[in-house]
Amino acid sequence: MIATQLPALQIVIPLLAAPLIVLARRSEMAWVIAVIANILCVLVAWQLFGLVSEQGIIRYSLGGWAAPTGIEYFVDTINAPLLLLISSVSAIVVVYAYHSVKKSVDSTKHYLFYAAWMLCLSGLLGMLITGDAFNVFVFLEISSLSTYMLIAFGNDRRALTASFRYLVLGSIGASFILIGIGFLYAATGSLNMLDLSQRIPNAASERAVLVAFSFISIGLMIKSAIFPLHAWLANAYHFAPISVTAFLAGTATKVSLYVLLRFLFSVFGTQYNFEYLLFNVILLPAAIFGFLIMSVVAVFQTDLRRMLAYSSVAQIGYIVAGISLATQAGITAGYAHIINHALIKSALFMSVGCIIYRLGHAHRPSLDNLIKTMPLTCAAFIISGLSLIGVPLTGGFVSKFTLISASMEKGWWIMGGLVLVSSVLAIIYIGRVVDVMLFRKQRLPNPIPQGRNEAPLSMLVPMYVLIGLSLYLGVFGSKTLGVASEAATQLLGGFR
Amino acid sequence: MSPIWTLLPPLLVIPFIIGFGERFKNLREASIIIAGIWLLFLNNQLYNQFIAGKAITSGELPLLAHYSLKLSLEPMGLVFGLLASFLWVVTTVYSIGYMRGHDEKNQTRFYVCFSLAIAGVMGAAYADNLLTLFVAYEAITIVTFPLVTHAGTQKAQNAGRLYLMLLMGGSIALLLPAMIWVATAAKTLDFIPGGVLSDVGLSQSATAVLLALFVFGTGKAAIMPMHRWLPAAMVAPTPVSALLHAVAVVKTGVFVLLKVVTYTFGIDMLSTTAAAQFLLPVAAFTIVASSIIAFTKDNLKARLAYSTISQLSYIIMAALLATTMSVTGGVFHIVTHAFGKITLFFCAGAIMVASHKTEISQMKGLGRTMPITMGAFFIGALSIIGLPPAAGMWSKLFIAGGSLESDNLIWIGVLMLSTVLNIAYLMPIAINAFFEPGVGPKVRTNGHEQTLAGAPAANEWNEAPFASLWAIVVTSSVCILLFLFPQPLMSLIGSIQWR
Numbered sequence: 003m004i005a006t007q008l009p010a011l012q013i014v015i016p017l018l019a020a021p022l023i024v025l026a027r028r029s030e031m032a033w034v035i036a037v038i039a040n041i042l043c044v045l046v047a048w049q050l051f052g053l054v055s056e057q058g059i060i061r062y063s064l065g066g067w068a069a070p071t072g073i074e075y076f077v078d079t080i081n082a083p084l085l086l087l088i089s090s091v092s093a094i095v096v097v098y099a100y101h102s103v104k105k106s107v108d109s110t111k112h113y114l115f116y117a118a119w120m121l122c123l124s125g126l127l128g129m130l131i132t133g134d135a136f137n138v139f140v141f142l143e144i145s146s147l148s149t150y151m152l153i154a155f156g157n158d159r160r161a162l163t164a165s166f167r168y169l170v171l172g173s174i175g176a177s178f179i180l181i182g183i184g185f186l187y188a189a190t191g192s193l194n195m196l197d198l199s200q201r202i203p204n205a206a207s208e209r210a211v212l213v214a215f216s217f218i219s220i221g222l223m224i225k226s227a228i229f230p231l232h233a234w235l236a237n238a239y240h241f242a243p244i245s246v247t248a249f250l251a252g253t254a255t256k257v258s259l260y261v262l263l264r265f266l267f268s269v270f271g272t273q274y275n276f277e278y279l280l281f282n283v284i285l286l287p288a289a290i291f292g293f294l295i296m297s298v299v300a301v302f303q304t305d306l307r308r309m310l311a312y313s314s315v316a317q318i319g320y321i322v323a324g325i326s327l328a329t330q331a332g333i334t335a336g337y338a339h340i341i342n343h344a345l346i347k348s349a350l351f352m353s354v355g356c357i358i359y360r361l362g363h364a365h366r367p368s369l370d371n372l373i374k375t376m377p378l379t380c381a382a383f384i385i386s387g388l389s390l391i392g393v394p395l396t397g398g399f400v401s402k403f404t405l406i407s408a409s410m411e412k413g414w415w416i417m418g419g420l421v422l423v424s425s426v427l428a429i430i431y432i433g434r435v436v437d438v439m440l441f442r443k444q445r446l447p448n449p450i451p452q453g454r455n456e457a458p459l460s461m462l463v464p465m466y467v468l469i470g471l472s473l474y475l476g477v478f479g480s481k482t483l484g485v486a487s488e489a490a491t492q493l494l495g496g497f498r
Numbered sequence: 499m500s501p502i503w504t505l506l507p508p509l510l511v512i513p514f515i516i517g518f519g520e521r522f523k524n525l526r527e528a529s530i531i532i533a534g535i536w537l538l539f540l541n542n543q544l545y546n547q548f549i550a551g552k553a554i555t556s557g558e559l560p561l562l563a564h565y566s567l568k569l570s571l572e573p574m575g576l577v578f579g580l581l582a583s584f585l586w587v588v589t590t591v592y593s594i595g596y597m598r599g600h601d602e603k604n605q606t607r608f609y610v611c612f613s614l615a616i617a618g619v620m621g622a623a624y625a626d627n628l629l630t631l632f633v634a635y636e637a638i639t640i641v642t643f644p645l646v647t648h649a650g651t652q653k654a655q656n657a658g659r660l661y662l663m664l665l666m667g668g669s670i671a672l673l674l675p676a677m678i679w680v681a682t683a684a685k686t687l688d689f690i691p692g693g694v695l696s697d698v699g700l701s702q703s704a705t706a707v708l709l710a711l712f713v714f715g716t717g718k719a720a721i722m723p724m725h726r727w728l729p730a731a732m733v734a735p736t737p738v739s740a741l742l743h744a745v746a747v748v749k750t751g752v753f754v755l756l757k758v759v760t761y762t763f764g765i766d767m768l769s770t771t772a773a774a775q776f777l778l779p780v781a782a783f784t785i786v787a788s789s790i791i792a793f794t795k796d797n798l799k800a801r802l803a804y805s806t807i808s809q810l811s812y813i814i815m816a817a818l819l820a821t822t823m824s825v826t827g828g829v830f831h832i833v834t835h836a837f838g839k840i841t842l843f844f845c846a847g848a849i850m851v852a853s854h855k856t857e858i859s860q861m862k863g864l865g866r867t868m869p870i871t872m873g874a875f876f877i878g879a880l881s882i883i884g885l886p887p888a889a890g891m892w893s894k895l896f897i898a899g900g901s902l903e904s905d906n907l908i909w910i911g912v913l914m915l916s917t918v919l920n921i922a923y924l925m926p927i928a929i930n931a932f933f934e935p936g937v938g939p940k941v942r943t944n945g946h947e948q949t950l951a952g953a954p955a956a957n958e959w960n961e962a963p964f965a966s967l968w969a970i971v972v973t974s975s976v977c978i979l980l981f982l983f984p985q986p987l988m989s990l991i992g993s994i995q996w997r
Contacts, residue, residue: 334563392670393640394633395561403562403678410682418678422671429667433659441647441655480560487563 005049009062009075012046012085012131015039016124020117029112033100036116040096040123043089047082047127054082061133069133070194076133080268080489084260085130087341091252091348091468092123098464099245101457102355106157106243115155119249122148126257135183135269136193138261142179142225146172149254153242164237171224171234178221185214199269211270218265219280226258228285228322229292232315239311244355247307251314252348256340259321263333266325267493285326290420292319297427301434306354306364309431310347313390316424317343323417324405331408333490335401338482342397345472346389352465353383356457366435370442375455380439382465387432389472392425397472400479499543501569501624502556504579507537508586508617515609523605527594530609534587537616541583545576545990555626565687567633570626572689573994574760574829577987578753579623581833582746585840586616588969592844593737595966599851600735608648608735612742614641619746622753628677628687628762631754632669635718638750639665645738646731657730664727665717672715679708680762689757691995693764705763705773712758713777713814718751720807721814722784729803736847739799744806744839749832752813756828759817765996768820769904778818782912784811789919796857798846801923802839805882808916809835815909816897822996824900829991831893834881834980838890841878841973842924845871848962848970858927865932867960870967872931874974879924881977884917889980 019039023032053060054077062075077085096119107115125145129138150172154165187193189210190201205211220231227235235255239247266280296316303309321343324336354364356379357372373380389396392403402425409418456462475482511533518526547554548571555570597605618641621634639662647658681687684694700708717724731743742748759768768774785808792804809831816828848871849855849864865872881888884895894913901909961967980987 388640391666393666394629394636400562403674406675407678407682410678418675422675426667426671429663429670433662437655437659441658477559477561479562480566483563 005053006062008046008050008053009060009077009131010064012043012050012089013075013124013128015042015046016120016127020120020124023113023117023120027113029104029109032113032116033096033103036096036120037093039120040089040093043123043127044086044093047085047089050077051082051086053077054079070192070197073137074133074194074196075131076196077131079485079492080264081130081260083341083485083489084256085127087344088126088130088253088257089123090471091344092119092126092249094464094468095245095249095252095348095352098248098352098355098461099243101460102245102359103243105359107155111155115152115243118148118151118155119246121145122152122249123253126253129257129261133195134193135186135195135198139176139180139183142176142258142261145254145257146176146225149250152246152250153238155243155246156241157243158241160237161241164234164241168234168238171231175221175224178217178224180221182214182217182219182221185210185217189214195264195269199271202270215270215280219262219284222258222262222265223288226255226262227315227318229288229296229315229319232292232296232318235315236308236311239314239351240305240307244307244351244358247311248348248351248355251310251351252344255314255318256344259318259325259340263325263337263493267333281326281328285322286417289319289323289326290417292316292322293424294319294420294427297424297431301427301431303431304366306357306366306435307351309366309435310350310354313428313431314343314347316428317347317390319424320401320405320421323421324408327408327412327414329408329412330487330490330494331404331411333493334483334487335405335408337486337489338404338479339401341482341486342389342401342472342475345468345475346386346397349386349465349468349472350383350390352461352468353379353386356382356461356465359457359461360455366438369435369438372439375453376457377454378456378462378466382462382469383439384436385469386472387436389476391428391432395473396476397479397482398476400476400482404483499540499547500554500556501544501571501575501579501620504537504540504544504583504620504624505617507533507540508613508620511613512610515606515613519606523598526606526609527590530590530613531587533613534583534590537583537620538580538587541576541579544571545580547571548573548576556624561629561633564685565627565629565681567630568626569621569624569630571624572626573990574753574756575623575625577829577833577990578749579620581749581836582616582619582623585741585745585836585973588972589737589741589840592740592847592966592969593735595963595969596737596847596851597735599963599966603650604648607644608738611641611644612738615645615742615746619750622750625689625757627689628680628758631757632673632677635673635716635750635754636666636669638718638747639669642738642742642747645742646734648734648738651733654733657727657733660730661727664724668715668717668724672711674715676708676711676715679711689761691761691764692997693760693762693767695762696764696767702771702773705767705771706776709763709768709773709818710777712755713780713818716751716754718747719755719814720748720751720784720810721780722787722807725784725788725807728807729800732799732803736799736843736850739803740840740843740847743803744843745836748806748810749836752810752817752828752832755814755817756825756832759820760825760994760996763820765820765822765825768818774818774820778815778906778909781811781815781818782909784808785815785912785916786919789916789923793919793923796859798849798856798858798861798927799843801858802842802846805842805920805923806835806839808920809839809882812894812897812913812916815912816900819897819900819904819906819909821900821903823903824897826988826991826994827893827896827898827900829994830896830984830987831890833987834889834893834977837973837976837980838878838881838888841874841970841977842882844966844970844973845875845878848966851966852960852962861927862930862934865928868931868962869959870961871970872928874970875931876928877974877977879928881981882924883920887981888977889984890977891981892984 128141300312392398514529558566618638625631788807881890
């Protein structure tokens with residue numbers, strides 16, 4: 003009985019948790035409910051993942067209304083791994099958030115914070131699971147609105163402007179997507195993705211489909227912060243409460259990238275020549291300039307959050323580069339990097355969160371010899387940093403190797419070389435931080451109090467769980483690649 | 499027995515090192531020596547199995563979709579594994595004397611990183627494919643980094659930065675794409691006798707570029723201009739310089755090149771095309787130029803460092819000549835140079851501990867107070883130069899033979915020129931130590947140089963601690979033993995399958 007309702011439960015659990023949290027009101031209770039709901043989400047996603055790999059695609063008609071009339075949830079090898087990824091990252095970060103939020107958010111507002119978190123999670127999971135184009139927009143708005151709220155919780159005043167800026171850009175993105183979906187509906191008379199993919203080739207007006215395609219692509223590019231449409235990201239990541247940043251860095255942009263993949267490959271299919279235009283003329287340069295320019299920008303940041311934010315845009319560039327290859331190997335690389343980068347970047351932001359928890363700032367030049375006072379946090383930062391660079395036995399190596407070999411396979415040698423250049427830039431910006439952490443001689447007056455001053459265990463343990471997960475996927479990289487390659491096959495094959 | 503077991507002793511000893519810590523120094527160091535002897539025993543077992551003709555591979559760990567981590571037995575790797583494990587024992591004994599005599603800080607961290615580096619070297623030695631070798635290579639870079647910065651001084655930190663930038667930057671920017679190129683072209687990263695690239699349609703210029711990526715990307719092999727990290731890394735404690743920067747780390751670099759030339763390109767492919775011809779002059783230049791630089795250095799460790807760079811390029815040249823004889827000589831040179839150079843480094847450390855001298859100009863007459871050390875220095879120097887009765891002669895002979903085989907007499911000229919330079923920068927140290935009157939260590943007080951008070955009288959014996967002295971005697975005798983009995987080693991190297 004429950005097994006057949008799993009796709010609905012995936013959304014319903016966090017959605018119900020939000021009002022429950024508001025009712026509970028007390029901040030400890032709110033946190034407990036959020037954690038429990040989130041763990042249930044992980045279990046549901048795990049079940050779905052298992053079911054999909056056993057018996058293939060799961061189609062679930064919401065409220066018993068059959069598609070294409072009703073809304074359909076659609077779980078296949080493309081979104082099942084991401085459901086598991088997003089809910090796990092969220093679960094780990096929400097456990098971690100407790101102490102960090104207690105310190106930085108006004109205690110009378112904790113319940114609102116966790117409620118917004120749960121709404122955001124259900125929005126993100128909804129975008130992943132739904133098979134209905136309009137429903138994607140609805141869930142996108144749920145997640146976006148709650149994200150604006152979460153960012154505004156930051157205790158720096160600039161969090162408000164950051165949130166507002168994201169609101170403006172996010173709304174533009176969302177309305178673009180809505181306009182696109184409207185055109186699609188006008189051209190084909192359907193909103194169900196599966197149905198759309200079959201009707202688009204015979205659409206009444208190819209021009210309408212082209213317009214829809216352009217609007218949806220640009221809208222999603224804004225939401226996934228693909229260079230040069232990333233303007234909202236740096237401030238949002240910088241000024242949001244750090245646990246929110248860790249959560250968003252691992253989830254929000256990744257889900258938007260998934261929707262982009264879904265629309266580009268599954269819905270529109272690869273037979274259109276304007277897709278060729280999109281891949282080679284728009285996405286490819288965006289990806290390459292993205293990872294090069296943003297890596298250079300990251301080198302010159304003095305705040306760790308800002309540095310990692312720009313590095314995120316750069317890493318999204320790798321993912322897009324893989325997608326723009328539009329080959330089996332390329333999409334495999336992009337998809338694997340979605341998984342690996344989510345884990346790596348969340349762990350990095352969590353370690354920065356530990357630093358902020360103790361020091362109250364994340365200003366790189368003032369982290370003198372931090373390894374003496376916070377050895378575990380620094381070790382976490384270094385390990386995740388190595389993974390970001392792409393040192394073997396880490397997740398970053400697996401996806402980078404696959405990406406470079408995919409671009410060589412297609413004959414795009416220069417892109418492979420540029421990925422390496424950007425990796426060397428990553429060595430520089432991570433190295434600069436590590437250099438200060440390990441070597442900077444302590445000055446007088448000393449910016450860091452003496453003595454062992456490690457973050458609380460409730461922050462360290464989730465952080466190391468995430469790092470362990472990321473390292474596991476680095477050593478057994480063939481697992482990630484297996485999942486990714488199946489997703490790529492499915493994407494290139496269209497809906498089946 | 500699977501070669502994977504060789505990773506066990508160096509890893510298993512780490513909890514013991516940390517557990518005993520600074521409080522039970524003797525137990526800590528005893529546990530390392532036990533682990534070292536165990537590792538040597540395991541490597542010897544592998545050698546016996548190999549001689550008995552059993553093909554042994556470990557299980558696979560699927561790191562990437564089509565490529566996995568895997569270990570296997572192969573003559574080159576056996577030579578390297580046996581060498582590193584033997585020298586680990588000797589160096590540990592030596593460093594007990596050195597680290598205590600020198601009163602180093604953070605000795606526990608030092609020994610932990612050291613053990614990790616040995617585990618990395620075992621992984622490199624028995625790597626069954628290029629991916630495994632690359633992973634071990636990177637691992638060695640990371641775990642040896644804390645050893646370079648061990649002193650914690652500004653100089654050590656700068657050395658550490660350079661170390662990471664050249665070794666990790668080089669490997670990610672050049673070696674990684676080279677590996678992926680091979681994977682894309684040949685669809686395999688396995689080491690296969692005769693190579694995997696001969697029939698995949700790489701043009702001659704593409705082959706040359708790929709080879710250049712390997713040669714320059716392997717920063718540990720220290721070909722110019724990737725050599726800068728090596729002299730800088732000499733700020734590390736002497737046992738580190740001795741084992742890692744004269745043997746384990748740098749030899750991993752040239753080992754990668756020898757492996758790649760033999761099992762990825764195949765020597766036939768390289769010797770019949772001109773791909774390697776563009777790189778031979780670079781190796782030759784490195785040999786001569788660094789010998790000349792060594793000549794100008796007054797600091798003994800710095801001189802030895804440049805000498806190492808020059809000697810490593812012998813092996814690179816041997817690999818690039820790509821004849822059976824030259825590669826044989828290259829593998830042999832890994833061993834002979836290791837014993838020769840480690841002896842010299844041990845001597846440098848012993849001199850520093852016993853008489854606090856680091857500059858060559860101060861070492862005149864030192865043979866009277868440290869006859870055993872300086873005698874060993876003489877033997878080590880003979881081996882590096884390539885004169886009998888020391889083992890270095892054999893490997894140099896083979897490399898020279900290799901260049902004859904490939905009809906390129908100019909490279910013999912380079913070897914001869916370098917030999918002359920070797921004599922010029924190594925021999926005077928040993929000769930002056932015995933035949934010149936001594937100078938005490940100078941200290942500067944109130945702007946005037948003075949001979950240090952309390953320095954031993956000119957003819958009184960003042961050797962390094964016994965543990966260190968013992969290690970010096972062992973390595974220098976091996977230099978001579980290998981000259982007298984090269985046969986077992988030769989037959990092991992001779993069993994490399996070329997095609």
